[in-house]
Amino acid sequence: MSERFRKLQSGxxxxxxxxxxxxxxxxxHExxxxxxxxDVATPDNDPYGECDFHIVT
Structure with missing residues (x-):
């Protein structure tokens, strides 16, 4: 997922x-x-530094 799309829901x-x-x-919506x-990527939620997967709990 691109960071632009994640933040703006555009494209x-x-x-x-x-x-x-x-x-x-x-x-x-929430x-x-x-x-x-x-906006806080850490080794726990982004272990490969690719910003392509995030866990929502």
Missing amino acids: GTIVAAPSVMDLGPHAV IISDVAAF
Whole structure:
């Protein structure tokens, strides 16, 4: 995932699992906002320094 797309949600397509969509529009909006705001890559959440995968808990 490009950092630009993650931050701006522009230039790509957001795909979510049905179980995420089942949380409702407010929760989905909050999740997308949290992912966009994430700005702290560490060896624990980005072990290869590629910024291509993040874990949301």
